[in-house]
Amino acid sequence: xxxxxxxxxxxxxxxxxxxxxxxxxxxxxxxxxxxxxxxxxxxxxxxxxxxxxxxxxxxxxxxxxxxxxxxxxxxxxxxxxxxxxxxxxxxxxxxxxxxxxxxxxxxxxxxxxxx
Numbered sequence: 001x002x003x004x005x006x007x008x009x010x011x012x013x014x015x016x017x018x019x020x021x022x023x024x025x026x027x028x029x030x031x032x033x034x035x036x037x038x039x040x041x042x043x044x045x046x047x048x049x050x051x052x053x054x055x056x057x058x059x060x061x062x063x064x065x066x067x068x069x070x071x072x073x074x075x076x077x078x079x080x081x082x083x084x085x086x087x088x089x090x091x092x093x094x095x096x097x098x099x100x101x102x103x104x105x106x107x108x109x110x111x112x113x114x115x
Contacts, residue, residue: 002088005063005089007069008058011055012079017057023076024072028105029105031104034057039055069084
């Protein structure tokens, strides 16, 4: 079972990214969210190739909160189909991983939060 994950989310601009990051930390869904401005995304949307500037969010959290985070980001995000991707944390600094557990609300996941 994966205990911790990194969540990657893209946003259209820094203002949107800041709002989403702030809510995820404020609501104890992520311990930390990094905002990385100036990324360029090339993707296919509705049959056309798009080339857009975006901002990337990288959040650190507990795996059990994944579904709650998906639902919350969908509520906050301006995109019809926001990127919300979770990557497992295989290992890391024990102290840092313990800090994540202390900073997030593990109870927010309910009974079905495991991935």
